Amino acid sequence: MEINRPEVVAQVAAAFEAYERALVDNDVNAMNALFWDTPETVRYGIAEVQLGGAAIRAWRETCEPVPRSRQLHRTVVxxxxxxxxxxxxxxxxxxxxxLGRQMQTWARLDTGWKIVAAHVSLIEPPQEKA
Incomplete structure (x- = not known):
């Protein structure tokens, strides 16, 4: 298995960037379109759990939008x-x-790259070492 083929990394990075734009713009339809719509999809949020595409869509309809000031750091594809x-x-x-942390598992399906599992959490920022 080949790891990090440049063209595949570019495809996933583009899908991730589309999701991030939708998240910051609170484009619920675009966010929903990027998640795999099946009962097997899991999203662990900061204070909630969604099991299945229907639960993720229902939660998105009522959740607070992320702040427009959101900035990403140390993204690894x-x-x-x-x-x-x-x-x-x-x-x-x-x-x-x-400090927020976000992990997504993506799979290329017949309908394109989709998030099949996600986890979001918040922690105290690590202390800088002297």
Missing amino acids: TTFGDAYATVSTEFTSDATPL
Whole structure:
């Protein structure tokens, strides 16, 4: 299996960037379109759990939009062959002093690259070492 083929990394990075734009713009339809719409899809949020595409869509209809000040840090795209990838990133915003972490598992399906699992969490920022 070939890891990080440049053209596959570019495809996944573009899909991730489309998701990030939709997230910041609160484009619910675009966000929903990028998640795999099946009962097997899982999203662990900061204070909630959605099991299945229907639960993710229902939650998106009522959740608070992310702050427009959201900024990504240290995003890592790793691809495995041409059909599976992970994207990990950290994020900050003016809404909280906490450090956000986000991980997504992406799969290339017949309908394109889709998020099949996601996890979002907040932690205290690590202390700088002296």
